[in-house]
Amino acid sequence: MSRAWLALSAVLWLAAFVSSCHAQLFHESQAVFLSDCQKAWGTSAISGWSQGANCSAAEGLFCDQSGMILEMSMEESGLAGPIPDSISRLTRISFLNLYNNHLNGSIPAGIGSLIQLGYLRLGKNRLTGSIPAGISSFTSLASVGFEDNQLSGLIPGEIGNLLSLEALNLSNNSLIGSVPNSISLLIGLTHLDLSKNLLTGSIPNSILFLTGLSYLFVGQNQFTGTIPAGIGNLDQLEMLDLSSSSLSGSIPDKITSLTWVSFLWLDNNSLSGALPNSFGVLSKLTSLNLSGNRLNGSIPSALANRRELNYLYLSNNMLIGSIPEFAVGSAALIHMVLSGNQLSGPIPTSIYHCTNLQRLWLDNNSLSGALPNSFGVLSKLTSFIITGTNLTCPPDYTACGPTQSPKTVFCRTCPSFCSTCGKRAPEPTPNTSSSSTSSSESSAAAGGGGVSVGAIIGIAVAAVVILLLLVAALVYFRLRMQRKPKTGLAGSLAASHCTEFSLAEVLKATNNWSEDNQLGSGAFGDVYKGVSPRDGTTVWAVKRAKLIDVDFQREIQQMADKNHPNIVRLLGFAIGGDLRTRPEQVLIYEYVPNGDLQKWTGPDAASPLNLKQRLDVLIGLARGFEYLHSFGMVHRDIKPANVLITADMQPKIADFGLVRAGEGTTVGTTRIMGTRGYVDPVYSRTSKATAASDVYSFGVLMLVVLTGQAPLTESAGGTRKITLWASECVSSGDMRSLRDPKMDAPGEAELRLAELAISCTVELTASRPSMAHIANELQAIREEVVGKDELSAAVKVDAQVQQMKNAEIEVTSQAHLLLDTCH
Incomplete structure (x- = not known):
C-alpha cells in the first residue's frame, strides 16, 4: 500500500512539475513576442509591460488567470513597423486586433500557428506581400479583416477551410486572379468584401452558394462576363455592390428577388438592355446606382415612386422617354441624377412631391418646356443642373424655393432663375467635359426705350396676382403634404420632429470639430458639444458617426420615434459629402449636463x-x-x-x-x-x-x-x-x-x-x-x-411612459383610419 501511495505521489509530483515547466515555457515564449514588439514598434508600444512583468499590466492585452495572453486589441495605437514573426508564440490568443496603425512588411507566415483565433483584424495598415496559406489552420475563425493594405497575389484556395467564417474583408488591396471556387464552402458567411482589387474573370457561381450573405461587395475590380442569373438566390442580401468592373449583358430579372436589398450599385459597367419594370417591387431599396452603363428604354414609373428610395443615379446611359410622374411616395428622394441620357419632354409638375430633394441633375438630355411653378416648394434643393437641355423659365419666374437657394446652379436657358439664385462658382459635373463652364449666367439686360404708365400698372397688377397665386399654391401644397402620411426615412423623421441640419450649421456649432468642444469618444463615434446656430441657446451633443451609411440610416430610423425619459433624445441629423465616398454623417442628440x-x-x-x-x-x-x-x-x-x-x-x-x-x-x-x-x-x-x-x-x-x-x-x-x-x-x-x-x-x-x-x-x-x-x-x-x-422617481417615469404609449397607440389608430379613408 505504501509503495502504491509513493508511486502515485511521484506521478502527481511529476505531472505538477511538467505542468509548471510547461506554463513557464509559455510565459517565456510570449515574453519574447512582447519584447520583439517593443523592438519593432518602440518601447512605448506595449504600455505598462516590461521584461519579467505580468502581461495583465500591459494596455491592450487581456490575459487569463495564469497570465497567458487571450486577447490583443491595439486598434488606432500609432504602431509602426513590422509584425514580429514571434507572434506565432501566442498559441492561446483568440482575439487579435491591430486595425488602423502604420504596420508594414508582410503578414508573418507563423500566424497560422494561432489555431484558437476567432477574430483577426489587420486592416488599414501598410502590409505587403501575399495572404499566407497558413490561415487555413484557423478553423475557429469567425471574422477576418485585411482591408486597406497593399497585399498582392492570389486569394489562397485554402481560405475554403475557414468553415466558421462569418465576415471576410479583403477590400482595397492589389489582389489578382480569380475568386477561388473554395469560397463556396464558407456557408456561414454574412459579410463578404472583395472590392477595390485587381480580381479578374467572371463573378463566380460559387458565391451563389452563400445564401446567408447580407453584404456582398465585389465592385471596382476587373471582372468580365455577365451578372450571374442566380444572383436572386441570395435573398438575404441588404447591400450589393458590383460597380466599376467590365460586366456586360442585361440586368437579370431575378435580381428583383432581393427583397431585402437596401443598397444596389451596378454603376460603371457595360450593362445593356432595359431597366426591369419589376424594380418597383424592391420595397426596401434606398440607394440605386446604375450610372455609366448602356441601359436603354424608359425609366419605370414604379421606380420613381418607391416610398423608401433616397438616392437614384441613372446618369450616362441611353435612356429615352420622359421623366415619370412623381407620387406622394417620392417624398424620401434626396438625390436624383439623370444626366447624360436621351430623356425628353418637360419636368413633371408633380416634382413638388419630392420635398426632401437636395440634388437634381438633368443636364445633357433633350428635355424641353418650362420649369414647373411647383418647383418653388423644393426648399432643400442645393444642387440643380440643367445645362445642355432646352428647359426654359415661365414668364416672370423667380422662385428658388421658400427657404434657400441652390448652391450649385447650371442653367443657360433660364436666366431669371439664375438671377434670383445669384451667380454661382462653377462646379464640375461627373459626366461631361462641358461642366467647366460658368455655373450661372447674368439676367438679360433691360432693353432701351420708355415704357408707358399703363403698361407699368398692368405689369404690376399681373405680378401681384401671380405672386398671390404662387403663395396660395405653396400654402396648399404644404398643407396637403402635412395631411398625407409620410413614409421612408424623411417621413419617419418628420413624424417624430427630427430635424435635418446642414453640415455648415454643425461645423459652426462645434467650431469646426474643435478639440475644445469634444466631450468624448464612444464605440460608434466622437461626441462634441455645440450650440444650435438657429436659436443660439439649445445645447447639442453632436455625434460624428463612424457608422456606414446603412447603419447611420438605421440609427436615425430607430431612434427618431423613440421617446422615453431615460433615453437621450435624437434632435436631428446632418449629411455632407458624396454617398459613394462615405459622407460626413452626424447625429444630434440632446445635451445632458451632469456627466456620466x-x-x-x-x-x-x-x-x-x-x-x-x-x-x-x-x-x-x-x-x-x-x-x-x-x-x-x-x-x-x-x-x-x-x-x-x-x-x-x-x-x-x-x-x-x-x-x-x-x-x-x-x-x-x-x-x-x-x-x-x-x-x-x-x-x-x-x-x-x-x-x-x-x-x-x-x-x-x-x-x-x-x-x-x-x-x-x-x-x-x-x-x-x-x-x-x-x-x-x-x-x-x-x-x-x-x-x-x-x-x-x-x-x-x-x-x-x-x-x-x-x-x-x-x-x-x-x-x-x-x-x-x-x-x-x-x-x-x-x-x-x-x-x-x-x-x-422611476415609478413616475413608468406613468409617463404609459401615457406616451397610449398617445402613440391613439396616433397610430388615427393614421390607420386616415389611410383607410384615403384608400
Whole structure:
C-alpha cells in the first residue's frame, strides 16, 4: 500500500512539475513576442509591460488567470513597423486586433500557428506581400479583416477551410486572379468584401452558394462576363455592390428577388438592355446606382415612386422617354441624377412631391418646356443642373424655393432663375467635359426705350396676382403634404420632429470639430458639444458617426420615434459629402449636463450617490432598456460611461449601437461591439446580439454601481472579474467586501442586489431575467429598504411612459383610419 501511495505521489509530483515547466515555457515564449514588439514598434508600444512583468499590466492585452495572453486589441495605437514573426508564440490568443496603425512588411507566415483565433483584424495598415496559406489552420475563425493594405497575389484556395467564417474583408488591396471556387464552402458567411482589387474573370457561381450573405461587395475590380442569373438566390442580401468592373449583358430579372436589398450599385459597367419594370417591387431599396452603363428604354414609373428610395443615379446611359410622374411616395428622394441620357419632354409638375430633394441633375438630355411653378416648394434643393437641355423659365419666374437657394446652379436657358439664385462658382459635373463652364449666367439686360404708365400698372397688377397665386399654391401644397402620411426615412423623421441640419450649421456649432468642444469618444463615434446656430441657446451633443451609411440610416430610423425619459433624445441629423465616398454623417442628440454615471459611482467620485439614488438610477435604466427591448432593439455597449445623469439625477441611456435582436456585426467593422469586462461571453463567441446580451452587461453594471469596483481588476495574480468575485462574496457571506465604502447601504440591500446582478450573468442565456423582471425586482428592493412612503422617481417615469404609449397607440389608430379613408 505504501509503495502504491509513493508511486502515485511521484506521478502527481511529476505531472505538477511538467505542468509548471510547461506554463513557464509559455510565459517565456510570449515574453519574447512582447519584447520583439517593443523592438519593432518602440518601447512605448506595449504600455505598462516590461521584461519579467505580468502581461495583465500591459494596455491592450487581456490575459487569463495564469497570465497567458487571450486577447490583443491595439486598434488606432500609432504602431509602426513590422509584425514580429514571434507572434506565432501566442498559441492561446483568440482575439487579435491591430486595425488602423502604420504596420508594414508582410503578414508573418507563423500566424497560422494561432489555431484558437476567432477574430483577426489587420486592416488599414501598410502590409505587403501575399495572404499566407497558413490561415487555413484557423478553423475557429469567425471574422477576418485585411482591408486597406497593399497585399498582392492570389486569394489562397485554402481560405475554403475557414468553415466558421462569418465576415471576410479583403477590400482595397492589389489582389489578382480569380475568386477561388473554395469560397463556396464558407456557408456561414454574412459579410463578404472583395472590392477595390485587381480580381479578374467572371463573378463566380460559387458565391451563389452563400445564401446567408447580407453584404456582398465585389465592385471596382476587373471582372468580365455577365451578372450571374442566380444572383436572386441570395435573398438575404441588404447591400450589393458590383460597380466599376467590365460586366456586360442585361440586368437579370431575378435580381428583383432581393427583397431585402437596401443598397444596389451596378454603376460603371457595360450593362445593356432595359431597366426591369419589376424594380418597383424592391420595397426596401434606398440607394440605386446604375450610372455609366448602356441601359436603354424608359425609366419605370414604379421606380420613381418607391416610398423608401433616397438616392437614384441613372446618369450616362441611353435612356429615352420622359421623366415619370412623381407620387406622394417620392417624398424620401434626396438625390436624383439623370444626366447624360436621351430623356425628353418637360419636368413633371408633380416634382413638388419630392420635398426632401437636395440634388437634381438633368443636364445633357433633350428635355424641353418650362420649369414647373411647383418647383418653388423644393426648399432643400442645393444642387440643380440643367445645362445642355432646352428647359426654359415661365414668364416672370423667380422662385428658388421658400427657404434657400441652390448652391450649385447650371442653367443657360433660364436666366431669371439664375438671377434670383445669384451667380454661382462653377462646379464640375461627373459626366461631361462641358461642366467647366460658368455655373450661372447674368439676367438679360433691360432693353432701351420708355415704357408707358399703363403698361407699368398692368405689369404690376399681373405680378401681384401671380405672386398671390404662387403663395396660395405653396400654402396648399404644404398643407396637403402635412395631411398625407409620410413614409421612408424623411417621413419617419418628420413624424417624430427630427430635424435635418446642414453640415455648415454643425461645423459652426462645434467650431469646426474643435478639440475644445469634444466631450468624448464612444464605440460608434466622437461626441462634441455645440450650440444650435438657429436659436443660439439649445445645447447639442453632436455625434460624428463612424457608422456606414446603412447603419447611420438605421440609427436615425430607430431612434427618431423613440421617446422615453431615460433615453437621450435624437434632435436631428446632418449629411455632407458624396454617398459613394462615405459622407460626413452626424447625429444630434440632446445635451445632458451632469456627466456620466462613472463620475457619480466610481472610485474617484467626489460626490458619490447614496443607495436610494443608485437604485433610482438602476430602475430608470432598466425601464429604458425594457422599452428598447420591446421594439426588438439591443444596445450592445452598456457601461457607466454610456449612462448620462440629468440635472435632477435621472439616468439617460446614450451612445447607441442599436441592432435588431439576433443580428451580427456590421459590414466594414467585423468587430464585437462593447467594452471589455461588460461584453457577454456568449455574444463574443457568436457575434449575435440579443436582449440577453444586454442583460449580462447590465448585471455587470449593477455590480459596478453597488461596489464601486471596476469590472476587471488587474493584479500580479492575474485579472479578477467582478462577476466571479461577487459570486464568491455572496457564497461566503462576505457582504462587507461588496459594500462601496462611500455608500451607507444596509446589508440586506447589498445581498438582494448582488444576487439579482449575478443572476443576469449566468452562462445559460435562457436563465437570465428580462429587463422588465429586473426593473420590478429593483423597485421591490428600493421600497423595502428605503420605505414605501417615498415614491421612486422611476415609478413616475413608468406613468409617463404609459401615457406616451397610449398617445402613440391613439396616433397610430388615427393614421390607420386616415389611410383607410384615403384608400
